[in-house]
Amino acid sequence: MMEGVQTKIVPQPTVVQEVGGERTWEADTLNEWDNSWHETTPGANRAKRWARVDGLMMSFEDAEAL
Numbered sequence: 001m002m003e004g005v006q007t008k009i010v011p012q013p014t015v016v017q018e019v020g021g022e023r024t025w026e027a028d029t030l031n032e033w034d035n036s037w038h039e040t041t042p043g044a045n046r047a048k049r050w051a052r053v054d055g056l057m058m059s060f061e062d063a064e065a066l
Helices: 060-065
Strands: 005-009 015-018 024-027 037-039 049-053 056-059
Touching: 049 060, 056 060
Parallel strands: none
Antiparallel strands: 005 015, 005 056, 015 024, 024 037, 037 049, 049 056
């Protein structure tokens, strides 16, 4: 089963924050068509890349399976 983390965009245009939580992600580029993000939460694996789909942050593998 596919899992995702619900997110919202915060005032900084390239950052999203987990709804009701502490996790944050930053866009890898300012290009709005590049859907690659890295988690900026303290202690997170910054090397892992994420995709944001319909407000959910998920692995690229899960996003491609949609």
